[in-house]
Amino acid sequence: xxxISDSLFTMLQxxxxxxxxxxxxxFARQPLFLRAAGMTATxxxxxxxxxxxxxxxxxxxxxxEDMGHILYCLLAHAMVRKGRRDEELxxxxxxxEIVHANVRRKDAHFGLGFLxxxxxxxxxxxxRDEAALWAVFFSAIIDVGLDWESxxxxxxxxxxxxxxxxxxxxxxxxxxxAWGDKEDxxxxxxxxSGMEALDLAAVRQTLVKRYSVLTGRRSxxxxxxxxx
Numbered sequence: 001x002x003x004i005s006d007s008l009f010t011m012l013q014x015x016x017x018x019x020x021x022x023x024x025x026x027f028a029r030q031p032l033f034l035r036a037a038g039m040t041a042t043x044x045x046x047x048x049x050x051x052x053x054x055x056x057x058x059x060x061x062x063x064x065e066d067m068g069h070i071l072y073c074l075l076a077h078a079m080v081r082k083g084r085r086d087e088e089l090x091x092x093x094x095x096x097e098i099v100h101a102n103v104r105r106k107d108a109h110f111g112l113g114f115l116x117x118x119x120x121x122x123x124x125x126x127x128r129d130e131a132a133l134w135a136v137f138f139s140a141i142i143d144v145g146l147d148w149e150s151x152x153x154x155x156x157x158x159x160x161x162x163x164x165x166x167x168x169x170x171x172x173x174x175x176x177x178a179w180g181d182k183e184d185x186x187x188x189x190x191x192x193s194g195m196e197a198l199d200l201a202a203v204r205q206t207l208v209k210r211y212s213v214l215t216g217r218r219s220x221x222x223x224x225x226x227x228x
Contacts, residue, residue, distance in 0.1 A: 004100050007152045008093035010198045015075040030080050037073035038125035040066050041118045063144050099134045114143035161188050179214035
């Protein structure tokens with residue numbers, strides 16, 4: 001990837017499309033995304049194995065999924081607060097990149113474990129402290145075997161395929177999940193693996209082309225373009 005802000009901008013575009021699919025009026029309604037982030041932080045603590053009287057084995061796969069959901073909420077909240085147009089998404093991405101750079105230079109959470117960081121994240125979500133939320137999030141993902149590139153690519157691939165399947169669900173039960181000798185998710189991963197930087201429009205175009213050629217279902221993308 002070229003930079004953190006490049007990947008963030010693409011992810012914000014994707015998050016905007018996901019929100020539009022859930023509720024076309026979401027930006028006006030302003031859902032409480034930070035409340036959801038705080039709740040997910042407490043679930044992550046449980047999945048990490050914390051119990052009051054004893055510890056349980058950590059389910060790191062589930063914890064990593066929790067971190068992806070927290071990312072979903074933080075991106076959505078940033079748009080609610082600062083705008084959903086592309087030029088506003090650029091500014092949001094740059095602001096978050098600065099927080100990431102500061103965390104890398106001096107980790108304010110040095111010496112704290114993952115559980116402590118999830119407590120802080122839940123508290124900062126409740127107090128709506130956005131900058132502190134991103135800082136503790138960037139610090140916490142390292143504790144569960146993630147880095148920004150792996151997390152952003154996982155987030156991107158999972159949600160691109162989710163939207164694609166929904167868009168082509170108006171084929172009814174005729175949506176074909178396996179194209180040629182691979183499932184749709186494998187095709188997507190193959191496309192992404194050849195890209196230095198994530199490009200939502202380019203990935204979408206390539207997916208549509210493969211789908212139409214390998215299944216004979218459609219030659220053009222009939223889904224509505226993402227709203228600006």
